[in-house]
Amino acid sequence: MNLIEVFKQALNSLATNKLRSALTLLAIVVGVFAIISASTAVLVLDTYFQETLTIMGGNVINISKFPSVQMGDDWRRYRNRKDITFATYEDLTDQLAISQKISPDETFKRASVQYGEETTDPDVRIIGSNQYYLDNNAYEIEDGRNFTPDDIQYGRPFCLIGQDVREELFDITYPIGKTIRIDGQPYQIIGLIKERGTIFGSSLDNFVLIPYTKLMNVYGAERNINIQVKAPSMTTINATMDEIIGRLRAIRKVPPGDENDFEVETNASLSGAFDQFTGILYIFGFVVGGIALLGAGIGVMNIMLVSVTERTREIGIRKAIGATKHAIVSQFLMEAIFICQIGGIIGILIGIAGGNILAVYMESSIVFPWGAALLGVLGMTFIGLVFGVFPAFKASNLDPIESLRYE
Numbered sequence: 001m002n003l004i005e006v007f008k009q010a011l012n013s014l015a016t017n018k019l020r021s022a023l024t025l026l027a028i029v030v031g032v033f034a035i036i037s038a039s040t041a042v043l044v045l046d047t048y049f050q051e052t053l054t055i056m057g058g059n060v061i062n063i064s065k066f067p068s069v070q071m072g073d074d075w076r077r078y079r080n081r082k083d084i085t086f087a088t089y090e091d092l093t094d095q096l097a098i099s100q101k102i103s104p105d106e107t108f109k110r111a112s113v114q115y116g117e118e119t120t121d122p123d124v125r126i127i128g129s130n131q132y133y134l135d136n137n138a139y140e141i142e143d144g145r146n147f148t149p150d151d152i153q154y155g156r157p158f159c160l161i162g163q164d165v166r167e168e169l170f171d172i173t174y175p176i177g178k179t180i181r182i183d184g185q186p187y188q189i190i191g192l193i194k195e196r197g198t199i200f201g202s203s204l205d206n207f208v209l210i211p212y213t214k215l216m217n218v219y220g221a222e223r224n225i226n227i228q229v230k231a232p233s234m235t236t237i238n239a240t241m242d243e244i245i246g247r248l249r250a251i252r253k254v255p256p257g258d259e260n261d262f263e264v265e266t267n268a269s270l271s272g273a274f275d276q277f278t279g280i281l282y283i284f285g286f287v288v289g290g291i292a293l294l295g296a297g298i299g300v301m302n303i304m305l306v307s308v309t310e311r312t313r314e315i316g317i318r319k320a321i322g323a324t325k326h327a328i329v330s331q332f333l334m335e336a337i338f339i340c341q342i343g344g345i346i347g348i349l350i351g352i353a354g355g356n357i358l359a360v361y362m363e364s365s366i367v368f369p370w371g372a373a374l375l376g377v378l379g380m381t382f383i384g385l386v387f388g389v390f391p392a393f394k395a396s397n398l399d400p401i402e403s404l405r406y407e
Helices: 003-016 018-052 086-095 147-153 163-169 213-220 232-249 267-310 311-319 325-363 370-396 400-407
Strands: 060-064 101-109 124-129 141-144 158-163 179-182 186-194 207-211 224-231 264-265
Touching: 018 325, 018 370, 060 232, 086 101, 086 124, 124 213, 147 179, 147 213, 163 207, 179 207, 179 325, 186 207, 207 213, 213 370, 224 325, 232 264, 267 311, 267 325, 267 370, 325 370, 370 400
Parallel strands: 124 207, 158 186
Antiparallel strands: 060 224, 060 264, 101 124, 101 224, 141 186, 158 207, 179 186
């Protein structure tokens, strides 16, 4: 029997019992969709992580009180740790030998920024740091200049603004040299920061950068902050981390033998935490998809058994004119596989489209999970074989004489 005949027989089997066929195909589509959409979403996240997760450079080390990714009740382990303060940052700056590109990283608040009659929404991040913040976070100066050490030392009321703030306040006016106000405080713009775009749906350009020494005087210095350290090169990351850990343990008076009361992370460690998260997505997709596909396989068996019953006379005629058991088995197995592939292909296409909705939302590259799609095709072939075997052998074992008498 050629593939065209199998195709026609499969469509006839589906058309004979439309409701049952629709429910079975729906179960197959849902199962494959769950697996493929989860795989596509994970691939989108991974692609996005590789393309745009450059909050820290490749050789930038982040120091914080809490880990970047927490799961379950992990926060209970960290909440009683001492804060990492500006005093901690200054002590570390004085003691660290391998790298001097050290910057505090603190969002003092979110506020409105005012220039003349124009005012932004009250969600602009007011960041306090120093002259190394831009380099440590992969930002570039588009126009103007960066902070100088004297600007930081004397807490001068200067600022650099992100692209979002520039677009809201200075549609026509040239911003350099102009004075903006935040909570009534004046700050002179000395630099414009090149646009970075978004990450996980949040803008990377909606901020104002001000010397941390100035903001400490305005908003207070008693707060928990992050610290960023840029290693001289990729090859010195481990040595820089070792020195940071040793210096911080001494600064924070961590007893020998006790675990660190701070987190030291790089992009590699963030990638490991990210892998744990995506692993959960994979497991969820495969569990939900597996349960749905089990039900779908049972439905396929049911459809094929009904088909065998309704085509008993046809089977009798075929056997009477010389069809072998192998030919009958092959026919019904191929029909079962074909039915599964119809649902599988629909599920794969919808799953890829559904997973890439995340890519559109995150403004990431559209992906096609070739491995998952191939696995889906092979998986549906396997399900068709497993759940089509019994109906196929039942059909091949029918007595031709009795089959011819069947009405």
